[in-house]
Each structure stands twice: as structure tokens, then as C-alpha cells.
Amino acid sequence: MVELCLNSRYLLGYLVKEKLALPQPPIIWAFLFFSWKPVAEYIDQQFEQYFRDESGLNRKNIQDNRVHCCLYFISPFGHGLRPLDVEFMKALHQRVNIVPILAKADTLTPPEVDCKKRKIREEIEHFGIKIYQFPDCDSDEDEDFKLQDQALKESIPFAVIGSNTVVEARGRRVRGRLYPWGIVEVENPGHCDFVKLRTMLVRTHMQDLKDVTRETHYENYRAQCIQSMTRLVVKERNRKPNLTN
Amino acid sequence: MVELCLNSRYLLGYLVKEKLALPQPPIIWAFLFFSWKPVAEYIDQQFEQYFRDESGLNRKNIQDNRVHCCLYFISPFGHGLRPLDVEFMKALHQRVNIVPILAKADTLTPPEVDCKKRKIREEIEHFGIKIYQFPDCDSDEDEDFKLQDQALKESIPFAVIGSNTVVEARGRRVRGRLYPWGIVEVENPGHCDFVKLRTMLVRTHMQDLKDVTRETHYENYRAQCIQSMTRLVVKERNRKPNLTN
Numbered sequence: 001m002v003e004l005c006l007n008s009r010y011l012l013g014y015l016v017k018e019k020l021a022l023p024q025p026p027i028i029w030a031f032l033f034f035s036w037k038p039v040a041e042y043i044d045q046q047f048e049q050y051f052r053d054e055s056g057l058n059r060k061n062i063q064d065n066r067v068h069c070c071l072y073f074i075s076p077f078g079h080g081l082r083p084l085d086v087e088f089m090k091a092l093h094q095r096v097n098i099v100p101i102l103a104k105a106d107t108l109t110p111p112e113v114d115c116k117k118r119k120i121r122e123e124i125e126h127f128g129i130k131i132y133q134f135p136d137c138d139s140d141e142d143e144d145f146k147l148q149d150q151a152l153k154e155s156i157p158f159a160v161i162g163s164n165t166v167v168e169a170r171g172r173r174v175r176g177r178l179y180p181w182g183i184v185e186v187e188n189p190g191h192c193d194f195v196k197l198r199t200m201l202v203r204t205h206m207q208d209l210k211d212v213t214r215e216t217h218y219e220n221y222r223a224q225c226i227q228s229m230t231r232l233v234v235k236e237r238n239r240k241p242n243l244t245n
Numbered sequence: 246m247v248e249l250c251l252n253s254r255y256l257l258g259y260l261v262k263e264k265l266a267l268p269q270p271p272i273i274w275a276f277l278f279f280s281w282k283p284v285a286e287y288i289d290q291q292f293e294q295y296f297r298d299e300s301g302l303n304r305k306n307i308q309d310n311r312v313h314c315c316l317y318f319i320s321p322f323g324h325g326l327r328p329l330d331v332e333f334m335k336a337l338h339q340r341v342n343i344v345p346i347l348a349k350a351d352t353l354t355p356p357e358v359d360c361k362k363r364k365i366r367e368e369i370e371h372f373g374i375k376i377y378q379f380p381d382c383d384s385d386e387d388e389d390f391k392l393q394d395q396a397l398k399e400s401i402p403f404a405v406i407g408s409n410t411v412v413e414a415r416g417r418r419v420r421g422r423l424y425p426w427g428i429v430e431v432e433n434p435g436h437c438d439f440v441k442l443r444t445m446l447v448r449t450h451m452q453d454l455k456d457v458t459r460e461t462h463y464e465n466y467r468a469q470c471i472q473s474m475t476r477l478v479v480k481e482r483n484r485k486p487n488l489t490n
Contacts, residue, residue, distance in 0.1 A: 182426035
């Protein structure tokens with residue numbers, strides 16, 4: 001399941017409507033909270049459900065509702081990250097794969113987008129936020145693939161634009177925004193990173209996102225659960241002899 | 246003097262650089278405060294200085310630094326006015342002519358601009374904010390002038406866009422913003438209301454702005470001053486007989 005945590009209402013409509021063009025649309029939740037707590041609770045609930053199902057007798061047909069990805073939308077109007085952004089991402093980065101997004105990128109010219117992206121990347125590093133790390137390319141991959149991979153890594157945070165209409169542009173119908181000075185095309189790679197993000201999410205990196213969730217985030221949750229349960233059992237055991245004495 | 250109170254940094258650079266293209270550039274101050282107090286204090290100081298000069302012996306060469314207009318920039322990203330906007334304008338509307346501006350209008354498509362303007366106008370009325378009222382047309386004015394005047398009144402809040410570059414467009418050099426999907430031209434009336442605002446400020450309504458400042462805002466201030474002074478003198482007089490007794 002791909003989970004969307006939106007802090008920008010601009011893309012909400014578009015993403016929900018489009019369901020990110022996934023072949024089998026995942027359940028999409030849009031969070032417009034000003035606190036990370038409900039989001040963290042939701043992620044934990046899914047882990048808990050999976051943990052219960054996995055510990056039960058019938059382990060064959062478990063429905064996996066664990067959150068494999070959280071798209072975190074950063075406002076293009078600030079000077080980098082706001083304190084809320086830092087708090088939000090730091091509270092979630094041990095629980096879920098965070099992919100940062102630069103929202104409403106049609107307010108910024110290309111040099112401004114580059115500058116803002118650099119600033120956000122620097123701040124992510126400065127504040128020790130662990131966003132989703134794209135896996136390194138195999139050394140035997142061809143050059144084209146390596147370049148593509150490099151470009152993808154350098155696109156972070158992905159600059160996206162939400163459409164509000166379908167318009168005719170260059171002889172075909174495109175999703176976009178119609179300004180007096182031109183048509184913003186959401187799916188034009190020269191206008192924003194929407195296509196890159198979609199390709200990453202549904203084609204090239206979906207499996208890796210699931211793997212990292214399973215091997216890292218869920219294992220962390222499971223280890224904590226087992227630890228608390230063990231502690232509880234030991235406590236219970238220590239109590240019992242006292243009661244029988 | 247035209248005074249600019251900016252709560253948006255987007256237009257700051259442009260307006261300061263351009264000095265609003267006034268023939269005799271006025272002094273331009275840009276306030277980026279989150280409180281109305283320093284702005285109100287500044288306006289009052291100018292009134293006080295004028296009041297002192299006017300009450301002095303040499304009344305011929307008074308330099309008039311009274312604030313004749315306050316351009317109040319409203320963010321295009323909210324849903325109408327923020328509580329701060331309401332507080333700010335209500336604190337100043339008895340002191341200065343407020344002209345509300347919709348900042349960074351290149352983030353909104355024309356229907357969105359119309360919708361936002363309508364919402365802001367409704368809220369200005371709802372909260373009882375007294376913005377600068379354009380004087381009514383004389384009944385003997387020609388039709389063209391009346392239509393122009395009507396269009397001006399309906400443009401409130403003026404939607405403006407700040408340029409960050411000078412580019413070649415349609416064979417001439419224009420100030421604007423260069424997006425991959427087109428060039429936003431600041432001085433193109435089809436793109437924003439900048440020219441309308443400039444014409445209003447420096448040509449058609451400058452004298453009326455000054456008149457309203459002199460006849461209403463300054464007179465209010467002066468009346469208050471005289472009232473407090475009279476009260477002080479009466480108090481002083483009442484005290485003296487007691488001392489001589």
C-alpha cells in the first residue's frame with residue numbers, strides 16, 4: 001500500500017482522483033493534520049494488525065496494510081523547512097519511508113526550484129532526518145540506467161504541480177493549469193517531476209519501498225513489541241511466586 | 246508620500262527597485278512586521294511631526310511626510326483573510342488609506358483570482374474593515390471614464406506579481422518571471438493588475454489619497470491631540486489655584 005501524507009491541499013484533489021495512476025490503485029489517505037501524532041498512530045496500527053495476523057494460526061492470507069511510503073509535501077513559500085516539517089519527519093522517519101515533495105512548484109521558476117531543493121536537502125541533512133534512501137545502482141548496470149538513477153536521486157525533493165483542468169496543448173489533451181501566460185502540464189517532465197515520482201513509486205522502486213518497510217521499519221516495530229511482551233511475561237512470572245508464597 | 250506596508254516579501258524587491266515608477270520617487274518603506282504596532286507608531290509619528298510643524302511659527306516650508314497610502318499585501322495561499330490581516334487592517338483603517346493587494350497572483354489561474362478577490366471583498370465587508378473608498382464618478386463624466394472607474398473598483402484587491410528578471414517577449418523587453426510554460430509579464434494587464442494599481446496611485450487617485458489623509462485621517466489625529474492638550478491645560482489650571490491658596 002502506498003500511503004500519502006499530504007500537508008498541502010493543492011495536490012490533494014489531483015492525487016486522490018488520479019490514484020497516482022497505479023494499475024491496482026492502492027488505498028490513498030490524505031492527512032491534513034498539523035501534528036504528526038495521528039499519522040504515527042495510523043502507521044503503528046497497521047503494524048500492530050500485521051503483527052497480530054502474523055502471530056496467529058492462519059498466516060497464509062494476511063492482508064498487508066502496512067504503510068510503505070509517506071509522501072511529505074513541503075510548502076514552496078517558506079525558506080526551506082518549517083519547524084513543523086522537521087518535527088513531523090523526525091517523528092516518522094523510523095516508522096516509514098519518507099519521500100519529500102516540493103508542493104505547488106508552479107510558483108517557482110526553474111532556478112528558484114533548484115535553489116529551494118538544494119536548501120531543503122541541506123536542511124534534511126542538517127537536522128538528521130532520515131528520508132527514504134534510493135538503493136545504489138549495481139556496478140554492472142548500463143550507463144543510461146546509471147544516469148537515470150543519478151537524475152532521480154538529484155530530483156529530491158520532487159517538485160510537483162497539481163492540475164485543476166484538462167486542456168488541449170500541442171494537439172493532445174493534457175492535465176494541467178491554464179494561466180494567461182501558458183499551460184502548465186503536470187505530466188511534462190520539463191514542467192515538474194510528477195512523472196519521475198510516479199515512475200519511481202509504481203515501477204522502479206515499489207518493491208524496494210516494500211522491502212525496506214518489511215526489513216527495517218516493521219522489524220523495528222516487531223522487536224519493540226517482543227521486547228515489551230517479554231518484559232511483561234517476566235514481570236508476571238516474578239509476581240506469581242510471591243502470590244503463592 | 247506613498248507608503249508601502251508589505252506583508253509579502255515577494256514584491257518587496259520589485260517595488261523598492263521600481264519605486265513604483267513614480268516621476269518623483271516617494272520614500273518607500275517596506276514593513277515586514279507580524280504586528281501592526283510599529284506601523285501605527287510610524288504613521289502617528291509622521292502626523293505628530295506635521296502637527297508640530299503646522300503649530301510652529303514658520304508654516305510655509307513644511308515637509309509633508311504623512312503617510313497617504315498603505316498597500317496591504319494579502320497572501321494568495323490562504324482562504325481569504327487571516328486573523329492577522331483582519332487585526333492589522335482594523336488597527337490601521339482609521340489612520341491611513343488602506344489599499345488591499347493580492348500578492349503573488351501568478352500562483353492563481355484567472356477563475357481562482359476572481360474567486361479569491363470576491364472572498365476577500367466579502368470578508369473585508371464582514372469584518373467591518375474600512376479600506377480606501379474610491380470616490381464616485383461625477384455624473385457628467387463620459388461613459389468610457391465611468392466604465393474604467395467601475396473596472397478599477399471591481400479590481401479590489403489588486404492582483405499583482407513581482408518580477409525577478411527582464412526578458413524578451415513579443416519583440417520587446419519586459420519585466421517578468423520566466424517559467425518553462427510561459428513568460429509572466431508584470432506590466433501586461435491580461436496577467437495582473439500592476440498597471441492598474443500604478444495608474445491609480447500615481448495618476449488618477451494620488452490627489453484624492455492626499456485629500457482623504459488631510460481631511461479625514463489627519464484631522465482625526467489633530468482633534469484627538471487638541472482634546473488631550475485641552476484636558477491637560479484644564480487639569481493644570483485646576484491644580485494652580487490649589488497651590489496658591
